[in-house]
Structure formats: structure tokens, C-alpha cells
Amino acid sequence: MTDAGSLDDYMEGLAAKARAAARLMASAPTERKNAALTKAAELVRERAGEILEINAAEISAAKARGTEEAFLDRMTLNPERIESIAKALEDIAALDDPVGKSISKWPRPNGLEIERVRTPIGVIAMIYESRPNVTVDAAAIAVKAGNAVILRGGSECIKTSKALYDCFHDALGVAGLPEDAALFIETTDRAAVGALLSGMGGRIDLLIPRGGKSLVARVQKEARAPVLSHLDGVCHVYVDRDADLEKAVEIAVNSKMRRTGVCGAMETLLIDEAVAKKAWPPIVDALRKKGCEIRGDNALRKIDPTVVPAAEEDFYTEYLAPVLSVAVVDGVAGAIDHIAKYGSGHTDSIVTENEETARRFLTEVDSAIVMHNASTQFADGGEFGLGAEIGIATGRLHARGPAGVEELTTYKNLVRGTGQTRP
Amino acid sequence: MTDAGSLDDYMEGLAAKARAAARLMASAPTERKNAALTKAAELVRERAGEILEINAAEISAAKARGTEEAFLDRMTLNPERIESIAKALEDIAALDDPVGKSISKWPRPNGLEIERVRTPIGVIAMIYESRPNVTVDAAAIAVKAGNAVILRGGSECIKTSKALYDCFHDALGVAGLPEDAALFIETTDRAAVGALLSGMGGRIDLLIPRGGKSLVARVQKEARAPVLSHLDGVCHVYVDRDADLEKAVEIAVNSKMRRTGVCGAMETLLIDEAVAKKAWPPIVDALRKKGCEIRGDNALRKIDPTVVPAAEEDFYTEYLAPVLSVAVVDGVAGAIDHIAKYGSGHTDSIVTENEETARRFLTEVDSAIVMHNASTQFADGGEFGLGAEIGIATGRLHARGPAGVEELTTYKNLVRGTGQTRP
Numbered sequence: 001m002t003d004a005g006s007l008d009d010y011m012e013g014l015a016a017k018a019r020a021a022a023r024l025m026a027s028a029p030t031e032r033k034n035a036a037l038t039k040a041a042e043l044v045r046e047r048a049g050e051i052l053e054i055n056a057a058e059i060s061a062a063k064a065r066g067t068e069e070a071f072l073d074r075m076t077l078n079p080e081r082i083e084s085i086a087k088a089l090e091d092i093a094a095l096d097d098p099v100g101k102s103i104s105k106w107p108r109p110n111g112l113e114i115e116r117v118r119t120p121i122g123v124i125a126m127i128y129e130s131r132p133n134v135t136v137d138a139a140a141i142a143v144k145a146g147n148a149v150i151l152r153g154g155s156e157c158i159k160t161s162k163a164l165y166d167c168f169h170d171a172l173g174v175a176g177l178p179e180d181a182a183l184f185i186e187t188t189d190r191a192a193v194g195a196l197l198s199g200m201g202g203r204i205d206l207l208i209p210r211g212g213k214s215l216v217a218r219v220q221k222e223a224r225a226p227v228l229s230h231l232d233g234v235c236h237v238y239v240d241r242d243a244d245l246e247k248a249v250e251i252a253v254n255s256k257m258r259r260t261g262v263c264g265a266m267e268t269l270l271i272d273e274a275v276a277k278k279a280w281p282p283i284v285d286a287l288r289k290k291g292c293e294i295r296g297d298n299a300l301r302k303i304d305p306t307v308v309p310a311a312e313e314d315f316y317t318e319y320l321a322p323v324l325s326v327a328v329v330d331g332v333a334g335a336i337d338h339i340a341k342y343g344s345g346h347t348d349s350i351v352t353e354n355e356e357t358a359r360r361f362l363t364e365v366d367s368a369i370v371m372h373n374a375s376t377q378f379a380d381g382g383e384f385g386l387g388a389e390i391g392i393a394t395g396r397l398h399a400r401g402p403a404g405v406e407e408l409t410t411y412k413n414l415v416r417g418t419g420q421t422r423p
Numbered sequence: 424m425t426d427a428g429s430l431d432d433y434m435e436g437l438a439a440k441a442r443a444a445a446r447l448m449a450s451a452p453t454e455r456k457n458a459a460l461t462k463a464a465e466l467v468r469e470r471a472g473e474i475l476e477i478n479a480a481e482i483s484a485a486k487a488r489g490t491e492e493a494f495l496d497r498m499t500l501n502p503e504r505i506e507s508i509a510k511a512l513e514d515i516a517a518l519d520d521p522v523g524k525s526i527s528k529w530p531r532p533n534g535l536e537i538e539r540v541r542t543p544i545g546v547i548a549m550i551y552e553s554r555p556n557v558t559v560d561a562a563a564i565a566v567k568a569g570n571a572v573i574l575r576g577g578s579e580c581i582k583t584s585k586a587l588y589d590c591f592h593d594a595l596g597v598a599g600l601p602e603d604a605a606l607f608i609e610t611t612d613r614a615a616v617g618a619l620l621s622g623m624g625g626r627i628d629l630l631i632p633r634g635g636k637s638l639v640a641r642v643q644k645e646a647r648a649p650v651l652s653h654l655d656g657v658c659h660v661y662v663d664r665d666a667d668l669e670k671a672v673e674i675a676v677n678s679k680m681r682r683t684g685v686c687g688a689m690e691t692l693l694i695d696e697a698v699a700k701k702a703w704p705p706i707v708d709a710l711r712k713k714g715c716e717i718r719g720d721n722a723l724r725k726i727d728p729t730v731v732p733a734a735e736e737d738f739y740t741e742y743l744a745p746v747l748s749v750a751v752v753d754g755v756a757g758a759i760d761h762i763a764k765y766g767s768g769h770t771d772s773i774v775t776e777n778e779e780t781a782r783r784f785l786t787e788v789d790s791a792i793v794m795h796n797a798s799t800q801f802a803d804g805g806e807f808g809l810g811a812e813i814g815i816a817t818g819r820l821h822a823r824g825p826a827g828v829e830e831l832t833t834y835k836n837l838v839r840g841t842g843q844t845r846p
Contacts, residue, residue: 023763027786100786108808112797119789121819205819226649226820247842254844340446349838362837363450363523366542374535374840383845384836385531396544396628397649398821401836413807413824414785415772417797419670421677422806 007191014150014183015200018123021180022148026120028177030097036168036175037093037140041086043167044136048082055132055160062156074130075157085133085164088388092140095387098406099146113416118409120146122205125196126390127219129154129211135161138208139168139182141390145408148181150204152196154211155188162186193218199225206408210391228403230368230394232318232344233263235376238335238361239283240352241274247373248279248351249286254375255349257290261320263392264347264369264379268315269326270335276328277303292322299328315342332357336364343367345394347379368394368401430614437573437606438623441546444603445571449543451600453520459591459598460516460563464509466590467559471505478555478583485579497553498580508556508587511811515563518810521829522569536839541832543569545628548619550642552577552634558584561631562591562605564813568831571604573627575619577634578611585609616641622648629831633814651826653791653817655741655767656686658799661758661784662706663775664697670796671702671774672709677798678772680713684743686815687770687792687802691738692749693758699751700726715745722751738765755780759787766790768817770802791817791824 044051055077062072098118105115124142126149128134135151142149153161165184173179185192196204197219207227209219216231237255239248255266271279280303284294295310307326314325315338329335332350339348349371350361358372369379379402381389386404393399399407467474478500485495521541528538547570549561558574565572576584588607596602608615619627620642630650632642639654660678662671678689694702703726707717718733730749737748738761752758755773762771772794773784781795792802802825804812809827816822822830 023789026789106808108806112801112806114807122789226818244842250842250844258845358839362839366446366449366545367835369836369838371838372840373842374838375844377845378535378838378840378843383531383535384537385529395649396833398833400834410819410821411823412790413792415792415794415797415801416781416785417795417801419667419673419796420801421673421798422681422800 007187007189008195010187011192011195011200014185015123015203017180018148018150018183019203021178022120022122024178025143025146025148025181026099028146032175032177033097033144033146034093036171036177037089037144039174040136040140040168040171041089043171044082044086044089044164047163047167048079051082051160051163052077052079054163055157058157058160067156071130071156075132075154075160077132077160081133085136088133088137089140092144092388092405095144095405097144098409103411110420111418112420115414115416116411117414118406119412121408121410123148123150123203124206124208124408125150125152125204127152127193127196127207127209127211127215129215130156132157132160132164134210135164135184136168137388138210138390139165141388141405142408143172143181145405147408148183150183150185150196152185152193158188194222197222197224199223208391226398228391228393228395228399228407230263230346230392233265233346234267234316234318234342234344235264235346235379236268236270236335236339236343236348237266237376238270238329238332238348238350239272239275239279240332240335240350240354240357241272242354242357243275243279243351244353245279245282249282251349251351251373251375252283253286253290255377256287256292256324257322258375258377260322262377264376265320266376267318267325268342269324270329270338271300271326272331272335273299273328274331276300280304287324290322292324295323295325297327300326303328318344332361336361339365339367346392347371347376349374349376368392430610430612431618433610434615434618434623437608438546438626440603441571441573441606442626444601445543445545447601448566448569448571448604449522451569455598455600456520456567456569457516459594459600460512460567462594462597463559463563463591464512466594467505467509467512467587470586470590471502474505474583474586475500475502477586478580481580481583490579494553494579498555498583500555500583504556508559511556511560512563515567515811515828518567518828520567521832526834533843534841535843538837538839539834540837541829542835544831544833546571546573546626547629547631547831548573548575548627550575550616550619550630550632550634550638552638553579555580555583555587557633558587558607559591560811561633561813562588564811564828565831566595566600566604568828570831571606573606573608573619575608575616581611617645620645620647622646631814649821651814651816651818651822651830653686653769653815656688656769657690657739657741657765657767658687658769658802659691659693659758659762659766659771660689660799661693661752661755661771661773662695662698662702663755663758663773663777663780664695665777665780666698666702666774667776668702668705672705674772674774674796674798675706676709676713678800679710679715679747680745681798681800683745685800687799688743689799690741690748691765692747693752693761694723694749695754695758696722696751697754699723703727710747713745715747718746718748720750723749726751741767755784759784762788762790769815770794770799772797772799791815
């Protein structure tokens with residue numbers, strides 16, 4: 001597969017198969033799609049032993065190559081993780097099928113009836129890195145929404161991913177769905193990613209990268225097809241002059257420290273200068289007790305000289321670690337300005353008891369998710385009630401925020417007449 | 424402006440201004456936006472004499488260069504066209520403001536309330552060719568939806584477009600809106616288009632090309648930002664075995680001949696072989712009476728040897744002229760297959776009295792607009808009741824079919840809590 005000609009042929013073949021499967025999937029009955037997902041869960045459980053063996057071999061090889069611990073953890077399966085993969089498949093089977101649902105419907109004076117109904121997007125290419133569970137998660141969400149999906153997993157655990165994929169693929173066949181509705185790229189040749197990013201001559205409708213920043217940045221930079229992704233989550237919590245201080249402490253600590261490695265973790269705390277002196281001591285105490293390092297701007301350091309100075313760059317930084325930058329701002333307007341300048345359009349939250357101030361923040365902060373009196377760690381498809389999440393989108397078009405099954409659909413316009421012609 | 428450095432600076436300046444204006448526009452009150460549109464209409468009427476003079480000079484110059492008639496017609500203004508530009512502005516002012524509208528809202532078990540509300544997209548770049556009216560039409564639709572817009576018009580009538588733009592720009596100021604909410608590229612340097620297509624470092628959220636196929640194809644090929652566009656309108660009418668023959672004749676003639684140059688005009692007629700012998704004579708008579716040239720496949724030519732043969736390429740062709748390709752197909756399944764292979768995903772219509780056959784066609788044909796017993800010439804934002812149309816989208820994401828004010832918005836997720844933290 002190192003020969004460029006044969007890779008091209010291979011990718012062309014995949015794209016053609018996916019396109020053909022997408023056409024069939026568009027009218028696949030809900031029961032069959034659900035049957036495939038349930039069967040896949042069954043096969044994952046049945047083949048758990050075999051999958052864990054393959055995974056163990058890949059982990060040994062990765063360890064021998066000196067792969068870092070966090071990466072090894074992400075690629076590791078165990079009986080609990082296998083069970084949660086199977087459970088996720090069943091959960092997706094239990095979700096509503098969005099395909100064919102009416103979004104809106106209106107009559108025209110000439111008697112035409114216009115209706116927008118949900119349809120699948122078509123062919124989705126999923127490019128992901130170390131987590132093998134993404135293989136079946138992504139395939140299940142895409143297929144539930146009536147799409148065909150091409151999966152490109154990380155090379156380190158490609159055999160584990162393939163073993164999981166096989167469960168899904170076999171289940172499609174058992175359920176009477178086109179087996180090509182989920183295709184797995186078996187070569188580790190990196191040129192395969194380049195081919196996907198080209199859009200394959202319009203045959204790929206949507207690219208979804210999931211993994212580290214360098215992967216997402218490459219996809220965003222090179223893609224010739226629409227991309228659903230988020231690059232940075234520089235999330236803010238703003239503590240307003242009218243904040244309930246107890247809520248502020250809890251929301252700040254939870255937003256930062258519940259899990260520091262998720263994209264919805266707070267990276268910058270903004271404090272209204274009107275309450276900074278009073279609010280800061282309990283907040284910093286609680287954060288430091290949890291082991292958080294603080295970097296503050298000059299205004300904060302006047303209040304608390306124990307804080308190390310934050311550089312300008314800190315406010316653009318997604319630490320994904322127990323580190324927090326803090327700035328004192330001039331009320332809600334100052335907070336909105338700060339977020340417009342340094343934010344990444346992911347998730348930002350205001351803590352205030354003043355409804356008018358909250359309304360202004362919710363209106364003027366232009367992020368995918370804007371919160372009032374809630375932890376930024378709720379930025380998650382499960383917490384939103386979507387049932388399953390393919391990712392969090394920070395692009396502006398099509399879908400913003402947590403994207404689930406419904407966000408992997410589009411719509412078409414149906415026009416029903418009785419012989420109307422246009423004057 | 425031929426110096427690359429100064430063009431870059433100019434474009435950078437425009438992008439920065441547009442971005443800043445977009446932020447202000449996101450919370451601009453509806454009344455101000457409507458006041459700007461109404462004022463722009465007033466100014467267009469007031470300055471009609473001056474605008475027509477500028478236009479006349481540009482037409483003379485274009486004629487002297489030997490510009491073709493159709494192009495000259497598109498760039499020509501007259502008192503009626505000026506009035507329709509003013510009227511369009513007033514019509515857009517009268518439309519509902521989509522910004523801030525709730526799309527959906529649901530509570531979570533933990534008491535969080537999640538709501539999706541419409542927001543502007545941000546900065547839209549409009550790249551168009553000869554029609555000067557697009558200047559104010561596009562600006563009005565974009566601004567009504569709370570966006571900032573950068574306008575790039577064709578060089579042949581750039582002065583006419585600028586004079587119309589000035590009305591709009593002045594009206595923004597009078598209404599107390601940021602004047603940079605609509606920016607006009609004053610240079611005819613073609614590199615300006617390249618800069619827009621680059622996405623200007625993420626500062627352009629959406630590109631909308633409007634004009635000939637070569638423009639749209641270039642934008643689709645080179646764009647580094649999302650594009651709302653359609654390239655081809657290879658629209659089909661399928662006459663089913665259960666068609667009402669009278670309706671079939673009327674719909675076929677209207678779809679093809681009402682206006683042959685619009686993207687919603689039928690280019691290929693498909694006839695069910697079960698009724699071809701009976702249906703063809705009245706259809707061909709009616710079409711020929713209107714001056715339509717017919718190119719048929721072999722099956723049709725067996726029925727009617729007077730028809731000239733269609734080449735394979737004909738079925739991929741958008742004639743935009745009184746020429747029609749015709750194929751005989753094996754029922755609704757054959758029609759769906761033909762459209763999947765040769766269609767462009769724009770608009771396709773079935774003529775049948777059989778509800779089950781219609782349902783199948785509406786479900787399985789994967790086009791932006793799918794019709795039953797109606798002329799394809801209804802593929803138009805005005806006919807859909809959108810009030811104003813920025814174009815017809817045949818891409819699969821964000822918006823499909825006629826796109827108006829609402830399609831130039833996106834949404835954000837609001838999360839309202841009472842201090843919730845995530846366990």
C-alpha cells in the first residue's frame with residue numbers, strides 16, 4: 001500500500017462503496033438500523049476476550065516503543081470499557097431516529113405545501129487518533145442518522161479498532177443493511193488522510209476529526225470538504241458583582257478542577273473589579289486546596305501579591321491542566337470584551353443573581369455554549385441530553401456545540417402540489 | 424492597488440472592520456435594522472437619476488468593448504429596476520427578524536434549562552458578477568440577519584454597484600448602525616477575490632458566490648471558508664405511469680419554457696416506459712409549439728423517430744436554453760436511478776396521481792427540492808415565501824434549497840442554571 005497508485009485505487013474504491021451505501025441508507029428503516037446497533041453490542045460482548053487480546057498486544061508494542069502514559073491509557077481497553085462500548089451502542093439504538101422528521105411545513109397561497117424534512121448528510125469521514133471506542137461510537141451515531149461512514153483510526157491501535165469495527169460491520173449484514181455503510185481504512189499509510197481531506201471529488205460530505213490539536217488543526221487547514229470540529233476550548237467563568245459568592249466558588253472549582261483535561265474545562269476566570277477584593281480569597285483558597293496553580297493579571301496581583309503574573313499569552317492558552325489564568329475586568333462589559341478577544345467560541349459562563357446582567361452576557365457572548373450559573377463542565381452531549389455525542393462543534397455553520405445524531409442530518413424541501421405551474 | 428502589499432493591507436483592514444461591525448450587529452435592535460433598510464430604499468429612489476447616469480456610462484463603455492447582449496442586459500438599470508431594488512429593501516424590512524428566536528428549549532433532570540437561539544453567522548463575503556442590484560439585495564438580507572457583509576461586485580458595473588452601495592452605507596449611519604456592517608471592495612484587482620476565498624484567517628464565516636458557472640466553480644474549488652452556493656441545476660420532471668396527462672403536459676411545458684435561463688428550469692424529462700407511447704405525443708407537441716428542441720435516448724427515438732439522438736453528455740447538461748433531453752425510464756425506480764446518476768441535487772419533480780409512488784420519489788430522490796405535481800420553476804425563495812433570497816444552496820450542510828434571511832443565521836446554546844456543578 002506504499003505505492004501511490006494502489007492507495008489512490010483503494011481510496012477511490014472506498015469512496016465509491018460509501019457513496020452507494022449512503023444512497024441505500026437514506027431510506028433504511030429505523031428498525032433495521034436499531035437492530036444493527038443492538039447486534040453490534042452483542043458481538044462486542046461476545047468477542048470481548050479476543051478484542052482484549054489484540055489490544056494487549058498493541059499496548060505491549062506501544063510500550064516497547066516508549067509511548068507516553070496518557071496515550072497508552074487512551075488506547076487501553078478492559079472489560080469495563082468493552083461493556084461501556086456495548087452499552088453506548090444500545091443507548092444509540094434507543095434514541096429517536098431523526099430521518100424523515102418534519103422540521104417545518106407551510107402552505108403557499110397557490111396551494112403548494114412546502115415541508116422541510118430531515119435527511120442524512122450522506123458520507124461522513126471520521127478521522128480519529130488513539131481511542132479505539134471512537135470506532136464504534138462514531139459509526140453508530142453516523143449510521144443511526146442514515147449516513148455511511150469511513151473510519152480512519154490511529155495506527156497504534158489499528159488492530160483493536162479493526163476488531164471493534166468487524167463487530168459493527170458484521171452486525172450491519174445481519175440486520176440486512178448495506179455492509180459498506182461503515183468502512184474501515186485498513187492501511188496506516190498517512191496519504192489516506194490526505195485523500196479524505198481532499199473530499200474525494202465531492203464524495204465526502206463531512207469530515208470529523210477527533211483527537212489532538214495537531215490533527216484537528218491539519219484537518220481545518222487542509223480540508224476541501226466541510227468540517228465539524230473544535231480546536232480550542234478556552235472557556236471562561238465570569239464572576240459578576242451580583243454573584244452569589246457561594247455559587248461562584250463552587251462553579252469556579254468545578255469548572256476548573258472536576259476534570260482538567262476536557263475541552264469544557266475553564267481556563268480563565270474573570271472577576272468583576274467591583275467584587276474582586278471580597279470574592280477572590282474564598283475562590284483562590286478553594287482552588288489551591290484542589291491543587292490549582294494560579295496566574296493573574298496586574299489588577300489581581302494588586303489584590304493578591306502571592307499570585308504569579310500571567311503573560312498575555314496565558315489568556316489565549318488552553319492548559320488542559322490544573323493551571324488557571326485570572327483577570328479582573330470592568331463588569332459584564334469588560335468580561336464580554338475579554339471573551340471576544342481571547343476566547344475560542346466554545347463555552348463561557350456567568351455567575352450572577354442579576355437577571356438583566358445575565359441576559360446581556362447570554363446575548364452578547366458569541367460562543368457555541370453560553371451559560372448562566374452553571375459549570376462549564378456541562379459542555380457535553382450527554383449532559384445536554386443528546387444521548388450520544390460525535391463531538392463539540394465550534395464552527396459557525398450547520399451545528400454549534402454538542403453534536404449528536406440529529407446534527408448528523410440535514411434537510412430537504414418537499415413541495416406538494418396538484419398540478420401548479422408558475423405564472 | 425496593483426501593489427500586492429497594499430492590497431493585502433486593504434483587505435486586512437476590511438476584514439478587521441467587518442469583524443468589529445459583526446460583533447456590534449449581533450445585538451442590533453430589529454427596529455434599527457429595519458430603519459436602515461427603509462432609509463436605503465428612500466436613498467435609492469432619491470438618487471435614481473444619478474445612479475442611472477453612472478449606469479449609462481458603464482453600459483456605453485461595456486458596449487464599446489463589445490460586451491455581449493445578455494451581459495449588458497444584466498448590468499442595465501432603468502427606472503423600473505431601480506424601483507424594484509427599493510421595493511425589495513422595503514420587503515426585507517417587513518420580514519420577521521430571526522435573531523434571538525428560540526429554535527428549541529428543553530429542561531434537564533438536574534434543573535438546567537437548555538435553549539437554542541438563532542444568532543447571526545458573522546461576516547459574510549458576497550462575490551457576484553454583473554447584476555448591480557445584488558449589491559443592495561445581498562447587503563439587506565445579510566444585515567437583516569445581523570451579519571456584516573463584504574461585497575465584491577463585477578468590474579464592468581462597479582461604479583453602478585458603488586452608487587447603490589453608498590445608499591445602503593449612508594442608511595446604516597442614519598439608522599445608528601455601524602457603517603462597516605456593509606463594506607464594498609472598491610478595487611477591481613482580482614487578487615481581492617483570492618483574499619476573500621482564503622477566509623482571511625478565519626475572519627470570514629461564509630462565502631456566497633453569485634454569477635456564472637466559472638465564478639461559482641472557482642469559489643467551490645478554492646474556498647477555505649464555508650460556501651453557500653449552487654453550481655448546476657440539472658432539474659428533472661418525471662412523468663409516471665399514473666400521471667394525469669393534462670397536468671404532465673402543463674408541468675413539462677412550464678418547467679422547461681417559462682424561463683429557460685433560470686436554475687430551476689427543467690433540463691431533462693423522464694417518461695415512464697409504461698405510458699411513453701401515449702404521453703409523448705401531446706408533450707412533444709406542446710413543447711415544440713413553444714420552440715423547444717428535443718434530444719432523446721434510443722427508447723424515445725423508437726417511439727418517435729423525428730427526435731434527434733441525445734448523447735450521454737446531454738443528460739449531464741444544464742442547457743439554460745430551449746433545449747431538452749428526454750429519456751424513457753423503467754418506472755419510478757428508473758427515474759430515481761437516473762436522477763441519482765445524472766442529477767445535480769437541485770430540483771426534481773414527479774407527476775403522478777399515485778400517492779405511494781409520489782411518497783417513494785419524495786423520499787428517495789436526494790435533491791435540495793423534491794416536488795410532486797408542481798413545476799420545477801417554483802424553485803425560488805420568493806415562491807417558497809421566504810420574502811427574499813440570497814441564492815439556492817445545493818450543498819448538503821447548513822442550508823439546502825432557497826436561502827433567505829433565516830438561512831443567514833446560525834444558533835448558539837444557552838444553558839440556564841441555579842448554581843449547578845457537574846458530579
